[in-house]
Amino acid sequence: MRPHRSQRLALMLVCSYLLLAAAAETARAQCSAPFLVDQTFPTAGPMETRWRICWQPMAGNGLVITAAFFQKSPSAPLIRVFWDARVSEIFVPYHSGSPRYHDVDYGFPLIPLNSNDCPAAKGGTILGSGKEVCKELRDRGLAWKDDTNVRRGEEVVLWGALDAANYNYVIEWTFRDDGVVLGRVGATAQNLPSVPFEAHMHGPIWRLDIDLNGFAGDSVFLGKHIEPVAGTTATDTMTLISTESGQQWNPLEFTALHIQDSTLKNSRGHASGYHLMPIRTGTPRHFEDFTRNDFWVTRYDPAEMAGDSLPTYVSTPANVANADIVAWYYGGLHHLVRDEDGEIVNGIWRGEAHVMWTGFMLKPHNLFDTTPLFPVATTPPPPPLCPQGQRCCEMEGNRCRICVPNNAQCP
């Protein structure tokens, strides 16, 4: 039977709506494929958490995150975490005092990747018109364990490699199922041909435009752990950073930046935030004034993108309390040259420095209402094949066709 004209009209309108809705969904994401990564966790089974990320390749900065939203439960709204996150500078001073390179300042591009970089068999997908970014879905090991109860975690990782002449910098952004973000830079490839045996430092400076629940209303606190060894008690303090400034990391104090939004609270009424925590093997300090602090907090200014200009940015300190803030983090890789890096053969450098990493963790604090990825979904154990005291002699499909007593022989 042919559908009635009005039924056809209705069908057309419904189809149009679906198309419009699909387009609108893309628009809501504010970026389109392949620059949109929308990842739900767990990767198999009903959704528990979700990241929605926009990225771009940018000359110099490499892989830049241009938006990141986290959804802490299927019924919760997407909360903006990043307006923009990027490696702003990589400072490379050599021990003799010269050269002193600013490796982001040339506009180096990301290197095209292939299936050896990003194998599909390992959960990899190459993204971008220039195939310059690898998206990997990874099992991240234990999320938590409690006796026999256990939950493994997952993460989506985006990475690209900056072609900084003789060096490659792997710029990696990891978004975990528990809301954690990891930013890392890995230095690899060939030692500087002019002085391949000279030790040096690679100091990335990340610019993290963190906008929790909107632009304004963010505040940054300096978190410290104080525990005098003359006593047995300890305290943890949080001091508001009220004006633009640099702050130093102290390993004895577990220094971290606590970023909060004045309006963002969890259902328990606690202020939700993220803690910026270094992952490092040391603290690089050099003559240059922008290396004298590990953390910086500035007020958002679209013209302030250069990590090596931070002292200028904070020279007339603006208010950063309850404001639109940008957090900066400076890390360091100490490259003590070793024979494993390579050698000079007939005037040509031959060899590769293996990847060394430095980075940070952004960890949710009171963002969830309770433990995420919990309780663990338990699968009931399969029913026994045979009654107690019997064993199976012959299977039929997934059930036992012939059970016999444990001490009897099979027919």
Add this chain to the structure above:
Amino acid sequence: MPVLSSYVPHSKISLTAVTVIAVVVLLSTLPGPTVGSGANALSQQIQPLDPLTPAEMELAGQLASADRRVKAAIGSGRQRLVQVQFLALKPARVSADPERLQIGRHAAVLFYRYDGDQGIHVVVDLEKRAVVSVTRIEGRAVPLSTEEISEAFALAARNDRVRALLGSRLNEFKVANLAAGERPQNRVEGLRIVATFPRDPCYRHRCIDLLFHTSDGYIAGNTVTVDLTAQTVRAERTIR
């Protein structure tokens, strides 16, 4: 029976009415557009946070270069348009729904002026085809361009030590446009130097270390530093 039913069967009335109401309701539930209301042909096919297209980059450079304030800022001396980069400028009006922000299409255009070692940061609104802001920034915050590497290599190629280092292969070397995916076997690459001390000849100058890559690898044990501001070349053997 109502008069209306004499013209239209009852089932048809309800289907049409329900359809119209449903469509109105469904359309009202659609999220609003995120591209700014002034979107022109340039931005109709792309989302606000997608990378700039080549046409947008060209337009941004043209708009910035033609702006009166920019012309005044870059002066009449030696200067260069160094970079056009995507910029997600935060909108003045904040939506309650962070995903429905009206984000426009913007570009950051960077100029460098050699006199005074100064950068000019220009924000261009691509939808309104207008310059939004012009900010003077430190010269060291302005990256190098591929053209500057080419200029540096042209200077270096006239240096006796560099000619001796590269020998008969000199003319085989090409400046690699890495952004375009060019990786010739014999290529010249550059690394940016920002001098720290006033006594350093490169202090507040545009200086580049050149690296020479052959089919076998990088030529080791030599440094070639080109000062683009002073137009000088310093080539030294670093390993004997």
